[in-house]
Amino acid sequence: MLTLTDDEKAMLDGQHGKARQKAMDLLVRYAEALGAERFVETKNVAGVPGSANAFLQNYYKDKGGAGGDAIFSHFDLDSDELVDAPQAVVHTCHLQGGADPLHWETLGVAAEVVRGHEAREAFAVGKGVQILKTCTPYLAGNVPAFGEHCAWMESSAVIYANSVLGARTNTEGRESTSAAMLTGKIPDWGLHRDEPRRGTHRVDVRVAVDSVLDWGMLGYYTGEAVQERIPVLAGVTTVPDIVRLKHFGAAASSSGGVEMYHIAGVTPEAPDVATAFGGDAPLEVFAYGAAERRRVYEALNANASDPDVDFVMLGCPHAALEQLREAASILDGRRISGNTRLWIFTSRAVRDEADRAGYTAAIAAAGGVVMTDTCSAFAQAVPAGTKVAALDSAKQAHYLPAILGVQAWFGTTRDCIEAAVTGRWKGEAPS
Amino acid sequence: MILLRGRTVVGGRAEGEALVTQLTVPGWGGVNPIKGVITEMRHDLRGVSFAGKVLVFRGAKGSSGWSAMYHTARLAGTAPAALVFNEMTTKVALGAVVMRVPSVTGFDRDPLQVIETGDWVVVDGDCGTVEVHKNGSGRG
Numbered sequence: 145m146l147t148l149t150d151d152e153k154a155m156l157d158g159q160h161g162k163a164r165q166k167a168m169d170l171l172v173r174y175a176e177a178l179g180a181e182r183f184v185e186t187k188n189v190a191g192v193p194g195s196a197n198a199f200l201q202n203y204y205k206d207k208g209g210a211g212g213d214a215i216f217s218h219f220d221l222d223s224d225e226l227v228d229a230p231q232a233v234v235h236t237c238h239l240q241g242g243a244d245p246l247h248w249e250t251l252g253v254a255a256e257v258v259r260g261h262e263a264r265e266a267f268a269v270g271k272g273v274q275i276l277k278t279c280t281p282y283l284a285g286n287v288p289a290f291g292e293h294c295a296w297m298e299s300s301a302v303i304y305a306n307s308v309l310g311a312r313t314n315t316e317g318r319e320s321t322s323a324a325m326l327t328g329k330i331p332d333w334g335l336h337r338d339e340p341r342r343g344t345h346r347v348d349v350r351v352a353v354d355s356v357l358d359w360g361m362l363g364y365y366t367g368e369a370v371q372e373r374i375p376v377l378a379g380v381t382t383v384p385d386i387v388r389l390k391h392f393g394a395a396a397s398s399s400g401g402v403e404m405y406h407i408a409g410v411t412p413e414a415p416d417v418a419t420a421f422g423g424d425a426p427l428e429v430f431a432y433g434a435a436e437r438r439r440v441y442e443a444l445n446a447n448a449s450d451p452d453v454d455f456v457m458l459g460c461p462h463a464a465l466e467q468l469r470e471a472a473s474i475l476d477g478r479r480i481s482g483n484t485r486l487w488i489f490t491s492r493a494v495r496d497e498a499d500r501a502g503y504t505a506a507i508a509a510a511g512g513v514v515m516t517d518t519c520s521a522f523a524q525a526v527p528a529g530t531k532v533a534a535l536d537s538a539k540q541a542h543y544l545p546a547i548l549g550v551q552a553w554f555g556t557t558r559d560c561i562e563a564a565v566t567g568r569w570k571g572e573a574p575s
Numbered sequence: 576m577i578l579l580r581g582r583t584v585v586g587g588r589a590e591g592e593a594l595v596t597q598l599t600v601p602g603w604g605g606v607n608p609i610k611g612v613i614t615e616m617r618h619d620l621r622g623v624s625f626a627g628k629v630l631v632f633r634g635a636k637g638s639s640g641w642s643a644m645y646h647t648a649r650l651a652g653t654a655p656a657a658l659v660f661n662e663m664t665t666k667v668a669l670g671a672v673v674m675r676v677p678s679v680t681g682f683d684r685d686p687l688q689v690i691e692t693g694d695w696v697v698v699d700g701d702c703g704t705v706e707v708h709k710n711g712s713g714r715g
Contacts, residue, residue, distance in 0.1 A: 199650075222673045315639045315665055317670070319642055320665070333665070398638075401599060
């Protein structure tokens, strides 16, 4: 049974305006669906308020208005009534968007679509939303504290915030984040509470996991094994860096629904295996060895057969500065093939840093393009005529063939960049 | 007729043909909401339309865009008629709310063991019950 505080009741009664009333009404319906008993306060929201794809723009245009307030009222707040959206009451950042504001022509996005993105970005700015335009807010200035209650979208960011930072957020959606932005409330359910953060399944890691590729494959395996439960990795002998954790989490939240994991001896709520399980026994134990690693590699390369690569895409989740440095270093003094395109996606913040470090220019000198805001899967954009892509992200390899019907090779960053230079895929399964 | 008892997720009453998967159902990146079909590689419902069906499934998985995809399906007229599922997550809860379709979970018997694709299913979201008519008997 859901209990509301006085300020929540006041919002629901309309004492803080129509928009907050609609936001609270949505949150109440959502909390009741979950079976939550109360709300927690949040001061950190990551969502996509007011954004709209072509379908939504046309849909609301036909219904009488596709302005910012119409999309925000009807879609974000799931309100049949048009309301004036007020300013965000808590720190809210905008996650990834639909097109790079500089390279939209390269991306193949029409000018009118870009103007639409600009208009919706202006709407969000007007509501006090910070335009990070990235799936990696934690690399672009929004790094929640240990124990902080958040309301975040973007499965790869949610799993990072919970597992690596020890912040507390469920995988929120478009509507719940926009409602939280206006109320500072989110249902007190799931990962906001202590008990549901404990491990449920153990994954014994019996093979060396070193490279970014290795961590992506381990994540993909783990997500398929535990689905939406909470894995505890045991037997990891090296401390992974941010890039490896980013790729692990993105993969685990794509192949399954993992929103939180523990690595014994590494992540903050898992000083050891027993603590991560809160004293309980694992419901199931999985072993990740060479055979499992081989099967993951084959699954992620399952739909590729043609070695002539048209397109190499890196930066899923958005590239960290050191990944742009690595790409620039591998490309140093070389040119990508005339038959191949290389796009690397990152946040605006990281591209600014890469510009100053010279990495953007070095990648451009080789024929590659560093883009921001989006990615091929999100923008549904690949170079014209692409039949075969090469990817270093298990998440992107999971999504891109399903979304765009292209073949996708999966390998290391170096495999991918070599394919961009030679036009041929020569990646091999790790031995 | 078989009666399953669960709890209300979203109220209302709807009936239709069951579409059953033992798997979790993907959101953004694994579904085309305009066409109302699952597109995820290697999913047993890949290419199958869920429009107007009673979707019987384990739970939701994948992207935080789950609710926005099925919200879009509602606008496009391709949403399922009702949801019957086992595992509660924020994705499926919010998705059910914005789809505005009768939805029930938390059953006394596993619906995935009782309901098969093609059965006729009546979902009463207000009472939290699901009537199952095997092989389409009781249709309409």
